[in-house]
Amino acid sequence: MADANDLALLTKLVNDFDGHQNGLSANRAYYDGTAQPTQIGLATPPEMRKLLAGVGLSRTYISALEERLDIEGFRLAGETRADKRIWEWWQANNLDETSSFGHTEALIHGRAYILGSAPDPEDPLDDPEVPKLTVEGPERVWADVNSRTGRVRNAVRVLRDDVTYAADNPDPDYVTLYTPVSTTGYVKSARGWTVDFRVEHDLGVVPVVPLLNRSLLTDIYGASQITTEIRSTTDAMARALMNMQTTAELMAVPQRLLFGVKPEDLTDDPSNSYKVFQAYIARILAFEDSDGKAQQFSAAELRNFTEVLDYLTKQAASYTGLPPQYLSFTSDNPASADAIRASETRLVKVAERKQRIFGGAWEQAMRIALLLMDGKLDRSAHRMETLWRNPATPTFAAKADAVVKLATAATPDGRPVIPIERARVDLGYSVEERQEMEQWDRQSATSQLATLVRPRFQEPGRSSTPDEGPTPEAEAA
Structure with a gap:
């Protein structure tokens, strides 16, 4: 039986979830390139709305970042090295893939x-030594954040028959309530909400971590990277493309003005408008009637539209910081590697x-994972560090050359x-690859020879120098 206080909290959080869905569809439309402006000074005629073009500027920017x-x-x-246990949790939860989606x-x-939970002892696919970590988007999860402390007070995960929230059917079928003491799943039934499962974890914190994209301290719920200026530039590019298509449809072919010509003179079947049109756009028109005259207007120049698009593309580059080659505008001479x-x-x-x-969000998620498995946190976990791959794009040869110089210079x-381990990290080798390399180092012939020779010529705890000469044991040998 559901608790009355939990049901009241559940109802409040679901209402908050519904209230914060506004704007998500517009964000997704700009990312998908389906956002289409409906105004060009005056309202766009219905016949022309099919010519509105989708511009993928936002997807290009978000993907590049x-x-x-x-x-x-x-x-x-x-x-000095990455924690092996936490990285095993990362791999076991397929966060290599889902983290990029998040x-x-x-x-x-x-x-x-980022949602955390302890392994399910009744699930044969769950490893009892690995916590469950999943990543969800805002169309499924909402977290109530304390504006004073910045911590999550409570959170809710909303599903409708395993489909994300939809405005036309806002009533959810499955809801998971996250509090600092428990995680409870509810199922919608004719009698209202009924408890599906309940886990008393008593962590003292909500096992939900917001992964926020923030640019200001006041963005306690994050801010879209698709800013207002990027959206307005996208709209302007879509309108310019529509105008260019309209002009191409109406005026790209030189217009002809015919005098003294009857429709039946254009084709053998005046009732067939398609044949009339084919005759009209033909390059050569000849008439038997001596009174027939034809004049031709110049075709529309589309260069002004392409120049506007080039200008808007440069504006987009200034807003996003994308390199010119990402937006397909470059100079005649290709840029050098240093220039790129x-x-x-x-x-x-x-x-x-x-x-x-x-x-910071991923570190907090891993602290919660440690709490779920160990029940406590060591002091070292509070100063955890996330190791990121270098976001720059130097060539592998240039990187290898720089690393070798640092590793061999004294x-x-x-x-x-820098030590060898640091050099391997800088070259981008993963934790497993570096551990495999260390095993190969220990198995190398030089290492094995040093292991055999050292006990024979050197006593434990004693160093031999050239001034001391060989030991008696060495001379007897």
């Missing part, structure tokens, strides 16, 4: 959510900022500038 947000591990305070949702709508990297500087810096913002005391 999200492609640079790749997590490679999590490191606890005081550790970043995309957060960039589009301003928010996504320089053009990506602003995009790389934006990606670094997003890594910093999203990293400091005044004879040590390398």
Whole structure:
């Protein structure tokens, strides 16, 4: 039987969820390229609305930014390497794939959510040593955030027959209520809400972490990366494309004016408008009537539309920081590799900022995962660090050259500038690949020889120098 207080909280959160769905469809339309302006100064005639073109500027921008947000591990305070246990949880929950979807949702709508729960002991597919971590978009989840502390007070996950929220059928069929002490699932029935399952976790925190895309401190619920200026530029490009299509339909073919010509003179079947049209657009027209005359108007010039589109594309580049080659406008001479990297500087810096913002949410999610499995947090977990792949795009040869120089160069005391492990991290090798390389290092012939020779010529705890000469044991050998 559902508790009255829980039902009251559930009703409030579902109403809040419904109230925050406004604007999500518009965000998605701009991302999908289906947003179409309906006004061109005056209202767009119905006959011309089919010519409204979808512009994929927002998808290009969001995709270019999200492609640079790749997590490679999590490191606890005081550790030199990524934590193996947390990374196993990451892999077991397929977060390599779903994390990119969460970043995309957060960039589009301003928010996504990371949900945590303990493994289900009755599910044979659940590993009892791995917590469950999932990523959901704002069309399914809503979290009530305390504006004073910035922490989640309660959260709700809303489903309608396993389909996302729809305005034409707002009544959900399944709802999951998340509180600091429990997670409860409800099913809609004729008698109202009935409890489907209930888990008393007593974590003290809600196992829901908002993945927010923020640009201001006041954006406690995030802000879409598809800003107002990007949307207005998209609308302007769509209108310019529509005008160009309209002009091409009506005036791209030179217009002819015929005098003294009857319709039956144009074709052998005047009742067939298609044949009349074919005769009209023909390049050569001849008439037997000596009184027939024809004049021709010049075809419309479409260059002004293409120049407007070029200008709007450059405006879009200034708003988004996308390099020219991403928006298909370049100079006649191809840019050098250094010039291409320089053009990506602003995009790389934006990606670094997003890594910093999203990293805090992923660290909080992993702390909750540790709480779910261990029941407590070590001090090192409070200073966890998210390890991100370098968002820049240098060539592998250039990166390898720089890393080799740092790994082989020596400091005044004879040590390398960076250790081998750091070099492998900079080259982008994953945690598993680096561990495999270390195993190969230990199995190499040089390492095995050093292991065999060291006990024979050196006593434990004693170092041999050239001044001391060989030990008696060495001479006897």
